[in-house]
Structures are given as structure tokens and as C-alpha cells.
Amino acid sequence: MEEINELIEQRIKKLEELRQSGIEPFGSSFYAENHASELLNKFDTVKRETLEANPVLCSLAGRIISMRDFGKAAFAHIQDATGKIQVYFKKDILGEKHLLLKKLDIGDIIGLKGRLFRTKTNELTVEVNDFILLTKSLRPLPEKWHGLKDIEIRYRQRYVDLIVNPEVHQTFAKRSTIIKAIRDFFESKDFIEVETPMMQLIPGGAVAKPFKTHHTALGIDLYLRIAPELYLKRLLVGGYEQVYELNRNFRNEGISTKHNPEFSMLEFYIAYRDYHFLMSFTEELITYVADTILGTLKIPYGDAIINLTPPWPRIPMLDALMQKGVPPEIFNDRERAKAWAEANNIEIKEGAPLGKILDEIFKEIVEPELIQPTFIIDHPVELSPLAKSKPDNPALAERFELFIAAREIANAFSELNNPIEQRQRFLAQVEARAEGDEETDWMDEDFIRALEYGMPPAAGEGIGIDRLVMLLTNSQSIRDVILFPQLKPE
């Protein structure tokens, strides 16, 4: 995209003038010894007189984000990865080099050396005694006062958003520490992190429309994975007892404040445990992460304060429905369930089985109320073709979903490890698909074969990382926690 306006032309002109005077506008390395917030923290309480008596020399590299020029002296703020600090250019000190200031613009990246001092207003500042242009910036940055607000530009040109909106920089730094805390937690519990295929012949482990791609050399179509589940369970067959994978899934569905086509998912499996164990484990995981990142279990989200202090209520799905006035008579009767739903203005697709109807009702009348952490447990088994059913009630699965802030954060179950039953469940799904239900699992013969070798009883769980990050950063849109969210082309 060639786009020339007056402001860019002026900067290109300066760049050429710099070249002519022997200054390379795109420099090479500069090893700064300090960072902005490091200096600000370290000398926070050091008085002006102390800095005068015992000079502190330092060096910095960063972007000029503001400039107040007095001709023979100038103040600027320099921003690096850690924050910003004021610097002071003075002609008496810089001599000839002071002329170079005229060719600098806001946005340029410089390296500098100098001495710390405090201004009249007591701001810790670097008095520059030498500096070098490291990168000439050709595009003007957004205005200092209002910043960059245009949401479209913020997402499309995230680099600009990150330069001018410090809270965005912080959010993504926090995302990184959240993911690190999760990995630390699993490390401490002796899990191993694994990587399983993102390109799959059969997009299994969840119900979603996949992306399709093509491998030219093999001459086959492949799907981007919608979940790693079936591969992780193959690893349980292979003898690993505790595995996790934290990586991208891809679903070819709508985009919204809660959905991006590619999103990060944590999935983990532990042998010889069941879903009851996982509920306590999940409480431990989430509270560990929240406490590590935020230092508290009472976190603000939107208008609410969410209290993560365990234990969290564990409510059977059908009980939750009854508490909201859904008559239990419909729980075993598809026609009555459908009639009740439609009488209550809940849209039900033609041919939806009983479990899905109950799920629709749940999403409509229960889910919006689940602000504080709540485990909803024991879903209809037909919603959970990969989960073990309850011994005392085969219509229900040993499954839970964790809801926080009216959103599903985690989904887990005792894994079905009976290959004969798993085959029947797949076949039922395939049949449903043949009858027009697109929301079904696919048959995966190799997965059945793996189960036939014997998979230990196990519990498995998936946690949507983007939504967890939203929760812990008080973000209302998934696009605020994904660096480059999917948008239509410009």
C-alpha cells in the first residue's frame, strides 16, 4: 500500500537530509544498560541532592513519544518495553549534536547515554550527554492526548495500539504471565506438555465446523483441528498418565466478542481419576493462576466482583433447571421438552434430541445467571459422546462445565474408555448426521482401535484460555486478548 501524505513526505525529507550528513537513519545494535521502569523504581526514593553528589550514569534505548522543545533545550519522553521516562537534551552539554534534534520526530527510536537528575518538579529524568538515531519513523503516531480510539485501526494495526495504549501492552503481558502460570502449575503436578496434530484427517473431539485444507504431495484433504482430545487420549493408551496441551484450535464458525476462528485451548488428561477429582483440581488451578497474577481471589469483571474462593457449588444440570422453574416432567420426554421450550420462546431446531433441547433451555435460562464460579454437573449423555455415563443413571454423563461470569470456562468429564460403547456412540452420531444433524462427532476408527488396546480410566478437561484471560484482565471482548484478531480484509 503506497500512501503518501504531507507528513510522511516531510519525514522522508528529514531522512534524506540525515543520510546526506552521514547519519544512517536505520541504525544497528545498541546495548542499553538500563530500562525505564527499572530506573524509576530503583531511584524512586533517591533525593535530588544525592543524585548530584553521586552521579548515576545510565543508557537507554526506546521510542520518542513526546517532545517539548525550547530551542536550546528540550524535554522528551522515551518509551521502552518497560515504560517511559523523561529525558533532557541541553545544548550546553550536547554541543553540535544538539542540531540533530531538529531532524528527530515523535516516533523515532533512539539510543542515549546520560546522567540521572531530578527536575524542578522532582521528576526523575535522564540528562542526555550523547544519543544516536536508531530508527527513523516515517508515519506520524496518533495524538498524545486522545490516543488511538478507532477500534478497527487498533485491531488492524495492533503495533500502533501497543505503542500508544499502555494498558493494551499490559494486557498482553499479563496474558503471557497467565500462560506461564498455567504451565508452572502443570509442571508442579508432574504433567508433561505434548503437541498433537493440528492437521487432522478426522476433526474429532468436539462438535464444530472445521476448516479444510489440502496437502498437495499426499493428495489428501485435511482439517485444522477443532480439539486435540482424541490424540491426547491416545497418549493415555500409550502409557503417559498426565498430559496437557496448550495450543490453538480452529473452528469455522461465527465471529463475535466471545469467538475468534482460532483460539487457544488448554486440554489435560489424568489417568486413574474421575470428574470429581477434576473439580477440586480445577479450583486449585484457577485460584493458583488468579492469585499468582492478581494477588487476590476477588476479581472485578464488568459490573461484578467475582469471588473465586473455593469450594464452588456443584449443581446437577437438571437441578439447576428445576431451580429456575423448569418442570421435571419434561426431562424424559422429548416432545414435552420441545413444547415447553417453545412455549417459553426458546427456539429449538427440527430434529433436536432431548439432550440438546434441555441444553438450549439451560443456556437460555440458567447460564446468564451463573456469575460466580459454578460447576454444572451430570449432563445428558447424548450431549457428551466421549464421556463416561453415570453408573447409577446411564442417561447422564460424569461431566461438568465450569461457568464464571455467565460463560463456560471449562468443560470436563470422566473419559469413556469402553471401546465397544464408544463405537456405538460414534455410530449414533453418524446416524444423526445422516439424518441431517450437522452437530455431531465423526467416527474415528483409529481412536476406537487405540481404546481397544485399553485406556486407563481417566478424567480430562478443556479450558478456553482466551476466555480465562478475558476474565483475569477484565476484558469484555475476546479481541482485546488476542493480538491479531481475525477481521475481514481491508
Add this chain to the structure above:
RNA sequence: GGGCCGUUAGCUCAGCUGGUAGAGCAGCUGACUCUUAAUCAGCGGGUCGGAGGUUCGAAUCCUCCACGGCUCACCA
């Protein structure tokens, strides 16, 4: 995909029932050696998202299109 809202200078925004397109910041020229939204004086900067239409005349009214936001539907 449906509904509602938005798109004007590099950025943030005004622009009334149609009558020559504005401000602040940023930029340019000059002054100024402790400013921090620096200050003071002067100057430049626009395909008003795109294409049609109505009109003597459209940023403004109408239609279509594009992109974005919110929301509903599907999902995590």
C-alpha cells in the same frame, strides 16, 4: 446471515431544516536553556468510506455496496 449504529485532515472530534468543510493535537517557519496537553506568533494540510440518484446546489436527503461496532442466531 438478520437488526441497530458508525465511517469528515496523520489522530480525536464538530459540522443544525441542503447553500464556499472547521477545531484541538500532530506537522512546517520563527522565538524561547526545568518542560510535561509547554508557551507565543505565523503557515500548510480534505476524493467528507465507495458508486449511483434527487436537486440550481449534497458531508448533509434517497438507494446500493464496502468495512467496523453492538446485538440476535451457532459455538468455546
